[in-house]
Amino acid sequence: MNYEILLPSSSFKECAEYIKKNFKEIHYVQAGYKIFNNYLIGIPPIPIGVDNEYIIIPYVKPCHGCFVLRIAGKEEVLKLRKF
Amino acid sequence: MGCPELPVQTAAALYLANKLNFEGFEVTSAGNKAAINLLIDSDPGKHYIRKVMDLDRCIGDIVEKKMDFNLCFVFIHSDSGISYLATFKSISNAKLIAVIFGKEIEPLIKASAGSMIIAAKAVHNPSPLRLKIDGVKSWAALMK
Numbered sequence: 001m002n003y004e005i006l007l008p009s010s011s012f013k014e015c016a017e018y019i020k021k022n023f024k025e026i027h028y029v030q031a032g033y034k035i036f037n038n039y040l041i042g043i044p045p046i047p048i049g050v051d052n053e054y055i056i057i058p059y060v061k062p063c064h065g066c067f068v069l070r071i072a073g074k075e076e077v078l079k080l081r082k083f
Numbered sequence: 084m085g086c087p088e089l090p091v092q093t094a095a096a097l098y099l100a101n102k103l104n105f106e107g108f109e110v111t112s113a114g115n116k117a118a119i120n121l122l123i124d125s126d127p128g129k130h131y132i133r134k135v136m137d138l139d140r141c142i143g144d145i146v147e148k149k150m151d152f153n154l155c156f157v158f159i160h161s162d163s164g165i166s167y168l169a170t171f172k173s174i175s176n177a178k179l180i181a182v183i184f185g186k187e188i189e190p191l192i193k194a195s196a197g198s199m200i201i202a203a204k205a206v207h208n209p210s211p212l213r214l215k216i217d218g219v220k221s222w223a224a225l226m227k
Binding site: 011012013030031032034038039040041042043044060061062063064065066 | 085086088115138139142143145146161162163164165166167169170172173174
């Protein structure tokens with residue numbers, strides 16, 4: 001999966017704030033929400049940003065903290081808007 | 084269990100698994116690859132660690148309602164651990180126990196409010212954490 005790191009190795013809170021501050025279209029989901037075949041980890045409600053056909057998510061890695069990733073995903077955008 | 088960069092994590096997990104086995108629990112140890120391999124290699128006879136699972140698969144199976152647990156111990160030594168604790172709180176009906184260790188445990192204790200907390204300043208020496216675990220006389224009693 002191709003992705004761009006918008007914010008590296010930060011706390012989950014910092015990543016959530018980054019998404020809320022930098023994107024107009026935000027959808028809130030519960031922890032465990034399935035996206036790109038992964039289950040989202042984090043403190044709910046978890047903000048997911050949408051920028052045209054891109055999804056912006058906080059992504060927690062046990063060893064490295066939380067990252068904000070930007071991933072192309074037209075179908076996931078549609079799914080989020082229906083959610 | 085997340086990244087096993089602090090040595091006490093493996094010792095605490097083995098110690099806790101032994102206690103739970105003794106009480107008759109069927110223990111599943113879930114973690115990332117390194118954490119699980121440390122457990123497996125530390126207990127080749129499977130005296131303590133009898134069932135292991137990839138952490139992501141464990142979360143997926145709970146979300147998909149394929150399984151759940153009575154008790155769930157979340158090992159926390161960083162902000163990532165807090166995110167996993169919140170995730171299990173959201174997806175599982177298990178009684179949650181935050182097992183907190185490391186050098187700076189106060190912010191982690193604060194962030195774990197609402198869960199049962201077992202916490203000790205411990206990095207290399209597992210004894211302070213073991214003493215806290217020993218402070219709980221019966222894990223089965225937590226389920227009543």
